[in-house]
Amino acid sequence: MFSFGPLYHFNTTTEDYMVDYDTVSFFPRNPEPIIAPCLVDEMLTHYRERVVKAQYLFADTQMRNLICDIVMSNTRSREAASLLSSVHWQRFQNPNALAFESAETQRRLLDIQGLLNQDYTKSPDGAMAALHVVSSHLFDGGGGDWEWWLATSYGYVDQLFSRYHSPSEALMRCTARDAFIIKTSIWFDVLASVTTQKVPHFLEPIRSMFDPTQSKIQELGAEDPSSMMSPMGCHNDVVWALAETSELFCWKQQELANETLSVPTLVRKATRIDEYLQPPPVLSYPSTNIDGCRHLASEIFRASARLYLRAIVSGDHPCVPEIRESVQDTINCVQFLNCPPSCNTEVNGQTMSRSVVRNTVFGFFICGAFAERSDHRELIQGLLDREGDGIGNSGSIRRLLHKIWEQRDVARRQHSSAVVNWRNELAKEHILLV
Numbered sequence: 001m002f003s004f005g006p007l008y009h010f011n012t013t014t015e016d017y018m019v020d021y022d023t024v025s026f027f028p029r030n031p032e033p034i035i036a037p038c039l040v041d042e043m044l045t046h047y048r049e050r051v052v053k054a055q056y057l058f059a060d061t062q063m064r065n066l067i068c069d070i071v072m073s074n075t076r077s078r079e080a081a082s083l084l085s086s087v088h089w090q091r092f093q094n095p096n097a098l099a100f101e102s103a104e105t106q107r108r109l110l111d112i113q114g115l116l117n118q119d120y121t122k123s124p125d126g127a128m129a130a131l132h133v134v135s136s137h138l139f140d141g142g143g144g145d146w147e148w149w150l151a152t153s154y155g156y157v158d159q160l161f162s163r164y165h166s167p168s169e170a171l172m173r174c175t176a177r178d179a180f181i182i183k184t185s186i187w188f189d190v191l192a193s194v195t196t197q198k199v200p201h202f203l204e205p206i207r208s209m210f211d212p213t214q215s216k217i218q219e220l221g222a223e224d225p226s227s228m229m230s231p232m233g234c235h236n237d238v239v240w241a242l243a244e245t246s247e248l249f250c251w252k253q254q255e256l257a258n259e260t261l262s263v264p265t266l267v268r269k270a271t272r273i274d275e276y277l278q279p280p281p282v283l284s285y286p287s288t289n290i291d292g293c294r295h296l297a298s299e300i301f302r303a304s305a306r307l308y309l310r311a312i313v314s315g316d317h318p319c320v321p322e323i324r325e326s327v328q329d330t331i332n333c334v335q336f337l338n339c340p341p342s343c344n345t346e347v348n349g350q351t352m353s354r355s356v357v358r359n360t361v362f363g364f365f366i367c368g369a370f371a372e373r374s375d376h377r378e379l380i381q382g383l384l385d386r387e388g389d390g391i392g393n394s395g396s397i398r399r400l401l402h403k404i405w406e407q408r409d410v411a412r413r414q415h416s417s418a419v420v421n422w423r424n425e426l427a428k429e430h431i432l433l434v
Contacts, residue, residue: 157202
């Protein structure tokens with residue numbers, strides 16, 4: 001039993017720290033949380049012992065300890081981590097209620113925003129605090145005003161890059177803390193670009209660091225400080241490909257608006273990206289350890305990034321052969337999560353399946369959006385259902401996919417448009433696919 005003082009108790013004996021509602025029966029079912037100052041330290045204990053494991057699923061113990069050390073020794077990070085723990089607790093209390101609809105949570109959010117507005121020098125503490133608030137939005141379904149907080153972390157990373165000759169030098173020579181901030185901000189930026197339909201803020205630094213044709217960074221392994229495999233679970237060249245694909249979409253839209261789109265140029269640009277998204281000759285069964293989790297996650301990102309790219313080239317038409325091929329490629333990766341031992345082996349404090357599903361919602365969403373076969377849809381839905389527990393954005397993604405599927409099925413019955421309207425629906429809900 002994990003206790004937050006005399007006010008409530010948090011039961012951590014069940015998988016993923018489910019709440020024992022009998023021990024908190026004196027709480028209203030949909031409580032308005034009142035976080036007294038005396039509970040802040042206990043919220044931070046909860047963060048250190050429970051929340052950070054769900055926040056960064058592929059971070060090893062050393063990285064989690066680093067994150068917790070930053071939280072415990074910096075005011076802004078401490079306040080933001082306490083907020084994140086509160087959101088985590090509220091979502092377990094009532095998975096169907098948004099924590100950010102609570103007046104108390106909103107007040108705490110405004111307090112942190114006030115602290116960051118005073119952070120004129122763009123400090124690492126402010127950047128870490130901003131990333132914790134982004135995680136709070138992710139824990140609360142993935143919507144909300146996460147763009148402001150991302151921009152705050154971007155400001156610090158921009159400042160960091162300006163101190164070195166190049167972004168590559170910055171990533172390889174900076175402190176472990178700053179390397180974590182750089183990699184996390186870049187990762188959030190790349191996936192946010194899918195929702196915002198804007199060019200990634202860090203496109204040029206990503207090209208400098210990760211473009212496989214010119215990068216000076218050699219990815220030596222997941223523990224390499226310059227590798228995005230830890231804690232993101234994605235190889236550097238796939239991060240680059242995702243960023244370039246978002247930029248290609250924006251370029252195509254501008255060319256269409258100007259009535260100057262050259263299809264051969266579009267294909268040439270896409271082919272350069274596609275070269276680094278080819279499937280392996282044989283997709284081997286992943287090892288049941290953290291490296292296996294990261295490898296499988298990166299394969300899901302590779303396959304779904306290729307689907308994202310092909311949808312830009314051919315349009316959002318699910319029956320295009322190349323799009324159907326990429327859906328199947330992604331499904332081939334995802335189906336490992338439905339087979340023992342991946343579905344039940346515990347790795348790094350979570351089941352392997354849960355870690356990978358929660359870390360690859362981008363792949364699940366875009367693959368699900370273009371899935372036409374019922375067995376593909378059932379696999380995607382089944383994994384999102386199984387690994388969703390009210391905390392995170394998998395439930396939001398599942399609901400959004402159901403809406404897209406209903407639209408597709410109605411259109412098919414009426415023999416009308418075969419276009420998948422996934423971009424508009426995603427932008428409307430403003431869900432961050434992290």
